[in-house]
Amino acid sequence: MEIDGLEMIAVLVVLALFVKVLEQFGLFEPVVIEGDSIEDEFEPSTVCHRPEGLEQLQGQTKFTKKELQVLYRGFKTECPSGVVNEETFKQIYSQFFPQGDSSMYAHFLFNAFDTDHNGSVSFENFVTGLSVILRGTIDDKLSWAFNLYDLNKDGCITREEMLDIMKSIYDMMGKYTYPTVREDSPQEHVETFFQKMDKNRDGVVTIEEFIETCQKDENIMKSMQLFENVI
Numbered sequence: 001m002e003i004d005g006l007e008m009i010a011v012l013v014v015l016a017l018f019v020k021v022l023e024q025f026g027l028f029e030p031v032v033i034e035g036d037s038i039e040d041e042f043e044p045s046t047v048c049h050r051p052e053g054l055e056q057l058q059g060q061t062k063f064t065k066k067e068l069q070v071l072y073r074g075f076k077t078e079c080p081s082g083v084v085n086e087e088t089f090k091q092i093y094s095q096f097f098p099q100g101d102s103s104m105y106a107h108f109l110f111n112a113f114d115t116d117h118n119g120s121v122s123f124e125n126f127v128t129g130l131s132v133i134l135r136g137t138i139d140d141k142l143s144w145a146f147n148l149y150d151l152n153k154d155g156c157i158t159r160e161e162m163l164d165i166m167k168s169i170y171d172m173m174g175k176y177t178y179p180t181v182r183e184d185s186p187q188e189h190v191e192t193f194f195q196k197m198d199k200n201r202d203g204v205v206t207i208e209e210f211i212e213t214c215q216k217d218e219n220i221m222k223s224m225q226l227f228e229n230v231i
Contacts, residue, residue: 061127062135068127075123083120086110093172100174108168112148141224142211149210156204157197162190 054065063071079088089110093102113121113129132144147153151161166186197205197213214220 057124057127060124061131063127063131071127071130072123075126083122084126085120086114089113089121097172097174100172102172104164104168105172108148108151108165111151112144138215138221138224139211142214143207145214146207146210150207156206157210158204159190159194162193162205163187166190 054068057068058065086107090103090106093106113125115125132140149157149161149165151164163186166189170186197209199209
């Protein structure tokens with residue numbers, strides 16, 4: 001398997017798979033919901049989280065009212081409680097990587113969606129993140145990817161954080177990378193990442209360095225096109 005540049009574009013590839021997961025579970029299945037409030041779709045006895053109204057979410061994202069209705073119907077069908085917990089998120093990814101262990105990468109990705117840091121992803125969290133991934137500008141998408149890599153959310157990526165990410169990617173790919181790669185391959189990818197990204201050689205990668213380098217990389221820019229016209 002060709003893994004050159006994996007440290008640069010893995011997040012975008014996995015997010016593309018995430019979109020495919022949503023399609024499989026019917027989150028993009030065309031449906032019609034009557035009325036302007038998605039709150040009407042909830043059953044009070046089963047729901048623990050009520051989303052905001054359509055108009056408010058429409059203003060906060062780049063989705064139309066109809067698209068939000070489609071997304072919400074699928075979200076409610078699969079998550080009747082109104083939120084997705086981390087275990088469910090991990091289960092979704094494990095279906096796509098049965099030969100490896102995707103739990104750690106799913107954990108990192110879940111944290112990127114869980115912007116409230118409360119251990120669950122609400123419909124608002126979900127559509128806000130999806131709006132950036134599918135409809136955001138190049139800078140928006142790269143900022144989202146940077147936030148995924150910045151595990152402790154302190155505004156910079158360290159070698160330790162990048163190594164954790166790379167190990168999780170190798171674990172996720174399972175037999176498709178092991179034992180065909182050496183044990184030090186994740187570390188080598190981290191060093192490649194820092195050689196490309198760390199412009200001032202201070203040992204960390206800032207969001208400015210990350211975005212500038214990615215914008216100059218043809219492969220990364222092409223990978224952005226994976227998300228166009230999904231819905």
